[in-house]
Amino acid sequence: MRVNTTKFSLITFVVGAAVMAFAHWYKVDYLFFASYTILQFIVLATAWNILGGYCGYVNFGSAAFFAMGAYSSVALHKFDTLIDHWFSGGFAAFLHGVFPLSVPVLIVFGAIVSGIAGFGMGYLTLRLRGSFFAIATLALAVVLQTLVVNWEYVGGSRGAYIIRPESIEFAGVTINYIEYLFGLMLLLAIFSLVAARAIERSQLGFGFATIRDDELAAEACGVPTLRVKLIATTISGALMGMAGAPFPYYIGYLQPSSAFGLEYAVNSIAMPMIGGTTSWVGPLVGAILLGSAQQYATVSISSEVNLLIVGLMLVAFVIIAPNGLIGLVQGWRRAWRKP
Amino acid sequence: MSALLHADNVTKRFGGFIALDGINLEVQPGERLGLIGPNGSGKSTLVNCICGTLQNESGSVSFDGQLVDGLAAHERTHRGIARSFQLPRPFHSLSLTDNLRIPLLYTVHARIGPLRSHGDLNARCHELLEMVGLANKAKQLPRDLTQVEMRKLELARAMAAEPKLLIADESMAGLSHSEIDDILALLLRLNEAGITIILIEHIMSAVMRFSQRLAVLVSGKKVADGKPEDVVRDPEVVRAYLGQ
Numbered sequence: 001m002r003v004n005t006t007k008f009s010l011i012t013f014v015v016g017a018a019v020m021a022f023a024h025w026y027k028v029d030y031l032f033f034a035s036y037t038i039l040q041f042i043v044l045a046t047a048w049n050i051l052g053g054y055c056g057y058v059n060f061g062s063a064a065f066f067a068m069g070a071y072s073s074v075a076l077h078k079f080d081t082l083i084d085h086w087f088s089g090g091f092a093a094f095l096h097g098v099f100p101l102s103v104p105v106l107i108v109f110g111a112i113v114s115g116i117a118g119f120g121m122g123y124l125t126l127r128l129r130g131s132f133f134a135i136a137t138l139a140l141a142v143v144l145q146t147l148v149v150n151w152e153y154v155g156g157s158r159g160a161y162i163i164r165p166e167s168i169e170f171a172g173v174t175i176n177y178i179e180y181l182f183g184l185m186l187l188l189a190i191f192s193l194v195a196a197r198a199i200e201r202s203q204l205g206f207g208f209a210t211i212r213d214d215e216l217a218a219e220a221c222g223v224p225t226l227r228v229k230l231i232a233t234t235i236s237g238a239l240m241g242m243a244g245a246p247f248p249y250y251i252g253y254l255q256p257s258s259a260f261g262l263e264y265a266v267n268s269i270a271m272p273m274i275g276g277t278t279s280w281v282g283p284l285v286g287a288i289l290l291g292s293a294q295q296y297a298t299v300s301i302s303s304e305v306n307l308l309i310v311g312l313m314l315v316a317f318v319i320i321a322p323n324g325l326i327g328l329v330q331g332w333r334r335a336w337r338k339p
Numbered sequence: 340m341s342a343l344l345h346a347d348n349v350t351k352r353f354g355g356f357i358a359l360d361g362i363n364l365e366v367q368p369g370e371r372l373g374l375i376g377p378n379g380s381g382k383s384t385l386v387n388c389i390c391g392t393l394q395n396e397s398g399s400v401s402f403d404g405q406l407v408d409g410l411a412a413h414e415r416t417h418r419g420i421a422r423s424f425q426l427p428r429p430f431h432s433l434s435l436t437d438n439l440r441i442p443l444l445y446t447v448h449a450r451i452g453p454l455r456s457h458g459d460l461n462a463r464c465h466e467l468l469e470m471v472g473l474a475n476k477a478k479q480l481p482r483d484l485t486q487v488e489m490r491k492l493e494l495a496r497a498m499a500a501e502p503k504l505l506i507a508d509e510s511m512a513g514l515s516h517s518e519i520d521d522i523l524a525l526l527l528r529l530n531e532a533g534i535t536i537i538l539i540e541h542i543m544s545a546v547m548r549f550s551q552r553l554a555v556l557v558s559g560k561k562v563a564d565g566k567p568e569d570v571v572r573d574p575e576v577v578r579a580y581l582g583q
Contacts, residue, residue, distance in 0.1 A: 203444045203445070203448075206433075206437065206440060206441055206444055207441075207444075207445065209430060209432055209433055209437075210430050210433075210441055212432065213429075213430040213431050213432055213433065214428045214429075214430060214431075216392065216412075216424075216428060217424065217428040217429070217430065218413075218430075218441070219391075219392070219411065219412035219413045219416070220390065220392075220412060220413075220416060220421070220422055220424070220497075221413075221416065221441045221442040221445060221446065221496065221499075221500065222413045222416040222417050222441075222442055222445040222446030222449060222500055223413055223441065223445045224411070224413045224414075224445075225413070226411075278432065
């Protein structure tokens with residue numbers, strides 16, 4: 001059965017609404033906290049997969065794009081307190097009307113900042129291939145972390161506090177702020193999945209696949225490979241920035257070592273790998289599976305076991321199912337049809 | 340100047356090694372040109388310079404009356420230069436139909452503008468597969484193909500871009516006699532349909548049957564260019580192939 005993008009959006013939206021309704025009815029704050037992280041990883045994994053899975057360019061710098069989204073939020077949040085310091089009179093009053101920006105607006109800013117960074121990274125590094133590209137993205141993360149650590153305005157190495165409100169008024173209804181953030185992240189997850197799926201079936205998606213398979217042949221077929229790759233890095237970066245933008249509000253205290261944490265880089269690679277990189281389903285499945293396992297381990301064993309689980313699962317999957325769960329299932333289905 | 344392709348004094352160096360040394364080559368519209376030469380004589384380098392995979396350091400290439408120097412490979416494909424690779428380079432993760440879909444989406448659309456409908460695209464892919472006799476394998480992956488089928492896919496994909504000039508780089512190497520006949524018949528059919536073809540080949544019987552004109556490269560220099568019968572008797576060509 002072929003489902004077009006509009007129908008698919010509707011379906012995911014209904015599923016999302018059901019999840020939201022269930023969570024609202026269940027009303028346990030911890031559930032929101034834990035699910036928020038999983039949803040955030042769905043966005044990150046999907047974003048990584050657009051460049052890493054569809055185009056075959058492995059990005060080790062996911063944390064940098066995530067952190068850029070988070071820090072753009074911090075920067076804009078802090079700006080509110082500096083308005084009177086820098087401006088006066090009517091303009092200051094106008095700015096006070098605009099700031100503080102709401103989280104959805106911050107998400108847009110996060111997307112723009114990280115999207116531009118993605119474009120820049122692509123332009124500088126896409127002439128590199130394979131492991132050279134991967135190392136360059138890793139270097140980007142290190143450089144950016146150093147910059148942020150030395151940027152006093154956003155808290156430097158001490159980090160920045162963001163006092164999030166208890167609740168938010170939404171169309172006359174007061175909802176818990178964490179529930180609000182959860183809802184936003186749910187929308188972002190839906191958005192990224194719909195976008196990834198639409199890309200997969202479009203001309204762009206075919207272009208991405210040719211880059212993964214053979215760039216020289218792609219050029220010979222008329223695919224403008226550099227431009228297509230830049231589109232991929234920009235979209236991928238923007239989605240990661242979107243995932244990062246609400247993060248300071250979620251965590252309340254943002255420091256460079258948490259925003260640039262190893263777990264973001266590792267998870268956003270491991271999740272699509274475990275799920276399968278050739279389709280939008282892979283990162284979704286991988287993020288839910290690995291994300292839940294990590295949340296469970298954090299509570300039941302220790303928060304440090306997280307990365308151990310990722311490592312073990314990654315090794316297991318590389319050996320048992322190199323094409324991820326999706327590849328495994330496809331293999332079974334093929335074997336089923338050909339008895 | 341009515342030549343379709345005009346290479347003027349094309350020179351390409353790799354470090355200190357001169358791969359192409361001032362090559363002049365003209366190809367007329369509708370012509371069948373055979374390009375031969377011993378291994379390492381620069382045939383593939385010349386193809387790469389014409390197609391934009393490599394950029395020549397000096398000299399110039401013009402196609403269809405316009406200079407194409409400095410244009411990227413995909414832009415030259417859009418202008419109407421298509422090639423097949425010496426070693427087939429299919430898109431491994433895409434089905435045969437989708438392999439052909441790429442040039443249709445990226446080159447034919449870029450040239451004629453509006454997007455064709457899904458049905459049209461599929462029909463055109465099927466037509467191309469039919470032309471090379473692979474229609475019954477449309478949904479399979481390239482890894483399921485034999486060598487000769489792979490070469491046919493390579494040619495079909497080049498043809499999907501609806502080129503004015505097709506450069507077939509050793510499409511027949513390693514094939515059996517009947518398979519060579521297959522490919523040759525295919526190329527002749529394409530030429531009859533109005534496509535100019537440059538055939539690069541080692542198999543002399545095939546080149547002699549195919550070519551209206553023969554150009555010979557030896558160590559990056561063009562040593563002969565003319566009627567096939569005359570060229571193969573040229574003392575310099577004989578020396579290059581057989582030694583003194």
